[in-house]
Amino acid sequence: MKEPARDIKSYRTDLSAALEDTFQRRALDKFAVDYRASRERIYSGLNDRELIAEVAARKDESVKHLDELFKQFKAEAEKRGVQVHLARDAAEANRIIAKIAEDNGCKMVVKSKSMTVEEIQTNTALEAKGMEVVETDLAEWIIQLRHEGPSHMVMPAIHLSRTQVADTFTKETGKHQTEDITSLVRVARRELRRKFAEADMGISGMNFAVAESGAIGLVTNEGNARMVTTLPRVHVAVGGIDKLIPSFDDAMATLRVLPRNATGQHLTSYVTWIAGGVPTASAPDGKKSMHVVFVDNGRKAVLNDPVLSQALRCVRCGACANVCPVYRLVGGHRMGYIYIGAIGLILTYLFHGKDRAKALVQNCVNCQACKSVCAAGIDLPGLIEEIRMRYIEQDGNSLPMNLLASTLKNRKAFHSLLKFAKYAQRPLTGGEQFIRHLPSMFAKDNEFRALPAIADKSFRDRWEKLDRPASANPSLRVAIFAGCVQDFVYPEQLEAAVKLMQGHNIHVDFPMDQSCCGLPVVMMGQRETARDVALQNMDAFEKGDYDVILTLCASCASQLKEGYVELFAG
Known part of the structure; x- marks a missing residue:
């Protein structure tokens, strides 16, 4: 018999044990690398996106x-x-x-x-x-x-x-x-x-x-x-x-x-x-x-779910596990219940009870890798995100999470908090670029010895002083979306991007009213707050006349291109 549902605390203990299984980690590491190469080779000469879209359309019609x-x-x-x-x-x-x-x-x-x-x-x-x-x-x-x-x-x-x-x-x-x-x-x-x-x-x-x-x-x-x-x-x-x-x-x-x-x-x-x-x-x-x-x-009930019904397209190829970084670390017994991988987290919720999936969905890091290889074109990370939101809507967030969400909703308060953190981190950085002195209670399991520190000066505070010669006839008008990490942790990367674009006769702008992309509050299940943050960013960028919005952060790009569409569906 399969084991009963575990609470999050016991599940974390199980995950820690899995991380100590060196043979499993080596085997899954090798397989993950080999799989990527094999899949690319076997699809050579074929339009895999077209084939997958056809499977998705046929499965949707069948169900x-x-x-x-x-x-x-x-x-x-x-x-x-x-x-x-x-x-x-x-x-x-x-x-x-x-x-x-x-x-x-x-x-x-x-x-x-x-x-x-x-x-x-x-x-x-x-x-x-x-x-x-x-x-x-x-x-x-x-x-x-x-x-x-x-x-x-x-x-x-x-x-x-x-x-x-x-x-x-x-x-x-x-x-x-x-x-x-x-x-x-x-x-x-x-x-x-x-x-x-x-x-x-x-x-x-x-x-x-x-x-x-x-x-x-x-x-x-x-x-x-x-x-x-x-x-x-x-x-x-x-x-x-x-x-x-x-x-x-x-x-x-x-x-x-x-x-x-x-x-x-x-x-x-x-x-x-x-x-x-x-x-x-x-x-x-x-x-x-x-x-x-x-x-x-439970399959017919899923058909009536406007979001999760996508899961019925699954052809059981297992590819979502093959590319999942979390599966690669902890294996299938911790990345699912009976079905494993990203689809396993979803099917556990649909077929085996909401209590059993509650700990499992915390495994997803929303890297989008599974979505890129799904044989049926299922938005797997989007469905996991939806399930996580439903848990939070059902149970509510903790007080610290609610405070963080409300802070993210207020751009000025959020940026003030980050600037305060810049000073608060000094005892932990020793004046260096990385936080190297976290208390052992944090470093013990998470190896946070090289956590990057918040920069002395954010990109938004550097923007006005950057050398930005005007161009009478630019080839493109580009607006930078910084995101939190690029703006406050790696501003030098954005400076390099500005310099590179200006060398190609591109006009670059930085709307100062932009805020966090909103992905953190989406991951917290705060749907309304995520919409509010998105609207703030839309207002910030609609004031200018831009050909392109550029971000150096993959997570922000995913949220802007796909997350906003989902937040305002209909």
Whole structure:
């Protein structure tokens, strides 16, 4: 069983332990670097933005018609002898699957990789009925033996070393196993082949459920899924209702990005289509029983959410974890509950309860990396930000956070606070550019020894004294948006930018009434305050006639270009 929801304090303790796992950090570091290069190479010559936009449009259209697609799929599948079920939640789905097993006298169940089955915890439900359930995906089998959940949607055991796997196999087989990977794979094949031969039921997931034909599609890199779906006399395919699509064309569009995003391949080793029961010698009458169980578990409710409904586009490629700096540091067991990565934080909130996601969403640093690679074009950081706002609207902010938010709303008060901090920091800087003498209570876990100090003179205070020769006919008129850090911590960078632009006959201006971009208050969930700050900045820049607004801060750029659009949507 998965563990209960943790409070933020115990979760932080867990994160600290993860940071001490040096093998996991090395493995995830190497993978993150390799993945970036592989993804860039595999998309070479293709317009990935165009492909992703097509997947997003097709998924958005599909989820609008789930009821009709389900009826069409059910009719087509039943023509081919397949029984189709729809479960409202995890408990009903597991009752349906258990009843199928009991009605068919099944005692041994083999399973191929399925995140939906992980989501509804079918293994636990069937084991409670006295059945043996065996994972047959190599990595899933390893973590099953270790009584762990997956740490990645595509590579569930990426957090484990070959030494840990060898120890696990030694315990399972009762014989000493070496760390040689080929030998370990051979052990797994030998142990699992026996299970395939003994199994009464096979449970698979499904990447696609094609309404026009009643067929399901599986995308895998191991041959186990084909054995799970063909050898046992009963096959049960389980998937969320969001897997329903109108046609094979929709599946083909997704297949152009799914393997590339997930594993850096043009196509996975196995793409399997199943339409109707397959004859098998293991069934008494030679006829295989096939069932498809669709799971709602909150998906239809999500459809009515104007913001979070985007999450139903997810094709489960796992790319959001592959590029996430926090996942890279702490791994999937701390970056999700069952689903991991950025999408895992969101799906935990949607499918597993708001209490369980409360600590998890604090992990997101809003770096936008996941958004840049999502195979379905989901604004993942935007959805996490929305969830964080909803928690704050529900529970309220702490008094210090509310005071900070109200200060940010008042530009002059905020800038006065920063100027005061310039003097207050002096005992901690020793007159240097960095704060090197923070009390150990702060430095212990956060390594703040090199925190940059506030500059002696902000950029706004230097602006009037800068050498800014006027140009009669400038090539561009540029307004600088400084942001808090550039203005008060790194003003010399903005000075260099002004000098560079003036060397290219660009007229540069600095509207003095500008303030913080507002991202900090957005991250605090203070939506109204964020709008007020945005309006102040809009007023400051609308007074001038500019071709371009330039900022040297990536976070400010993201907030100005995208955050303001979201704040004033509609």
